[in-house]
Amino acid sequence: MNTFLHDLHTMKNPPHLNNWELNYHIHKDKLPTDFRNTMDTVLEFCNFYANIYEACTLRLLPELNKLMFRHYPVTAQAAHPVQLEYIQDLHEGHLFGLLLSLRNHLREQREGINIHEKYPKLESWRDFYCKPSQPDTISDKQRNIYVDTDDTEWEKYKEEENRKFKMLHQWQQNRQNKYYNLVQPYLFEYLPDLHNLEPDFWILYAVTVRDNYEQWLTCCEYLDTAIEYHLPPESINWEHADFKKVLREQRPLYSKQVYAVRNKMIFGEHESSD
DSSP states (O other), X not given: OOHXXXXXXXXXXXXXXXXXXXXXXHHGGGSOHHHHHHHHHHHHHXXXXXXXXXXXXXXXXXXXXXXXXXXXXXXXXXXXXXXXXXXXXXXXXXXXXXHHHHHHHHHHHHHTOOHHHHOTTHHHHHHHHSSOOOOOOOOGGGHHHHOOOOHHHHHHHHHHHHHXXXXXXXXXXXXXXXXXXXXXXXXXXXXXXGGGOOHHHHXXXXXXXHHHHHHHHHHHHHHHHXXXXXXXXXXXXXXXXXHHHHHXXXXXXXXXXXXXXXXXXXXXXXXXXX
């Protein structure tokens, strides 16, 4: 488990509202300003952790596990303690980062920050994150990269490859939509001020959710790869260079099977061996 999250989980006195906190709020005006500011920050975070993060994670984490197993069926085979700890850390860390980032954006909106000054890439993010993605395509400009054929064969090849790109894109979008449909209702339940985001802050929301989804996906794929290629369970905690070295050694043994399973998921039974 992430060390910081572990420390909070194992506190003898969990950070819920208690008599000490109540007394602090009653007498805080008598305390030095610097001390009050520090304590307000600490207590605000403790309330976030207990009333938002922990409460949300308790309900959402089991559902996120199920979604990972549906997206990457082989990960359901994880049984080694190292693998199980990896899954736990992955989902807890993911939800913590997602909720904390959105909570920080809500605070920025309340404080009235100059959003364009703090996030100079905001307009480029608007274009990238707030428009529907499109599938990759092959154009005539790329003809010499792919095949050396006559015009008729090239047109057939281009049409077939673009059809597959479209199917891949639809498959990816379907998986992303399932994640969004699962996670977003919890975000708006536990951070209800999200309903009142200003237009530019919706861009930050889109960036935060999308980037966290991509990070979650990458971590799931890491475990999926380790299991599919029969790497040691401990490999998921190795340095990346060591992981890639052993993976290269395993690819000739298992890549055909791995690609066949993946293609079947994306394109269906009849193209699983392409």
